[in-house]
Amino acid sequence: MTPMSPQQKALFLAKKQGNFEIRSRSIPSPGTGQLLVKVQSTALNPVDYKIKETGMFVTHYPAILGSDIAGIVEEVGEGVENFRRGDNVLAHGTFTNDLAAFQQYTLTVASFTAKIPSNLSFDSAATVPLGFDTALTGMYGKHNGAGITPPWEEGGSHDNTPDKPIVIIGGSSSVGSYAIQLACLSGFYPVIATASAYNERLVRNYGATHFFDRHLSGSQLKEAISRVTDRPIGVVYDAISLPETQPIGWGLLANNGILVLTLSPSVKEDEGKGRKVISTSGSPHMPQNKELGRNAWAMVEEWLSEGDIQPNKYENLSDGLEGIIDGLVRMKNGEVSGTKLVAHPQETR
Ligand SMILES: NC(=O)c1ccc[n+]([C@@H]2O[C@H](COP(=O)([O-])OP(=O)(O)OC[C@H]3O[C@@H](n4cnc5c(N)ncnc54)[C@H](OP(=O)(O)O)[C@@H]3O)[C@@H](O)[C@H]2O)c1
Known part of the structure; x- marks a missing residue:
C-alpha cells in the first residue's frame, strides 16, 4: 500500500x-x-x-x-x-x-x-503582494500601465521637483496606498490623493503631499488641485475605478495624459487631446508582467526593510x-x- x-x-x-x-x-x-x-x-x-x-x-x-x-x-x-x-x-x-x-x-x-x-x-x-503589484504594473507596465521608468532603472528615481504632479484616487485602498508610495519613489511631486476625510492621516503617512476628500465633485476637486499646482496632470491612478470615479480622474488629466485603472474602462479615449486610458492587471504571473515582476520582487526586501514601502x-x-x-x-x-x-x-x- x-x-x-x-x-x-x-x-x-x-x-x-x-x-x-x-x-x-x-x-x-x-x-x-x-x-x-x-x-x-x-x-x-x-x-x-x-x-x-x-x-x-x-x-x-x-x-x-x-x-x-x-x-x-x-x-x-x-x-x-x-x-x-x-x-x-x-x-x-x-x-x-x-x-x-x-x-x-x-x-x-x-x-x-x-x-x-x-x-x-x-x-x-x-x-x-497584490496591492503592491497592481500599483507597480499600473505605474511601470509598458503594456498595461503608464510605462513610467521604474525607480531601479536609470532615470527612474529623481529628487522631488515641483514638475511632476500625480493624482491617486482612492489613496486609502490597498492599491492606492502602494501607488502613492511608488509615486514618491519615482519622484513625483506633488503626490495628490483622495479618500474619505477620516483616512487623511493614513494617506499622508503613505506619502501623499496633498489630500482631498473623495466626496468632492469632479469640478470641486479640479479647482482644489489648481490651487496646489499649475503643472499639467500627466498621470491619474484611479485605484477604485468605479463608473463614478473614472470621469473624475479623466476630467483632471492634461492633454496626452494617462488614466490608469484597476477595473475595465467606462470612459472613452477622445480624439485630438491624446488622453489615454489603460486597465492594469496586477499579477506578475501573467506573461506580460513577468519581467517587471521579477525586477520589482528583487527590490521588495530592501524597500520593506528601509521603509520605502510600508505595508x-x-x-x-x-x-x-x-x-x-x-x-x-x-x-x-x-x-x-x-x-x-x-x-x-x-x-x-
Ligand atoms: N486589475 C487588477 O489586477 C486588480 C488588482 C487588485 C485590485 N483590483 C481592484 O482594484 C480595486 C481596489 O482594490 P483594493 O484591494 O485596493 O481595495 P480595498 O483596499 O479593499 O479598498 C477599500 C477602500 O476603497 C475606498 N473606496 C471605496 N469606494 C470609493 C470611492 N467611490 N472613491 C474613492 N475611494 C473609495 C475606501 O476608501 P475610504 O474608506 O477612504 O472612503 C476604502 O478604504 C478593487 O475594485 C479591486 O477589485 C484590481
Missing part, C-alpha cells in the same frame, strides 16, 4: 458561484524554481469575493483562492538559490490550487517571493481559514476602510 501523502486544510470554492468549504488536500511538492511555504498569514482582496460572486478568472473547480502569502519556507525546489528552509517570506500567489494562498501550505514562484525583513511580522508582510494597516480574522468567509462578506459590503483583513490558516480547526 502506498503511504498517504501529507495532508493539509484548504478553503475551497466548491463550484462556480458556489459556497466556500474547508476540505483536506495533499501538500504539494515544489517544482523547479518554486518553494513550499507554510502559510502563517494571508490577506483578503476584493477579487476573492468577486470570483465567488461572478465566477470571473477561475475555470477549474473546486478552486482555492487568495493571492497574498506570508509564511515559512518548508522546502526549496530545484534551481532556487536565494532561499533556504526556515526563511520567513512573502509571495504573490495565483489562482491555481497548488499556488493559491487560502490553504495551510502553498507553492510559491521564487522570483515573486521575497524575504521578510526582521522589522516586519507575517501579518504586515501579507498585506503587500498596509491590518485587522486579524479569527477561526483560521473559516474566518475568510465572513471577511469577504464584509469587504463586499464596503465595511472595510483603509485596512487589510488577515487570516491565519494554521489556526483552522
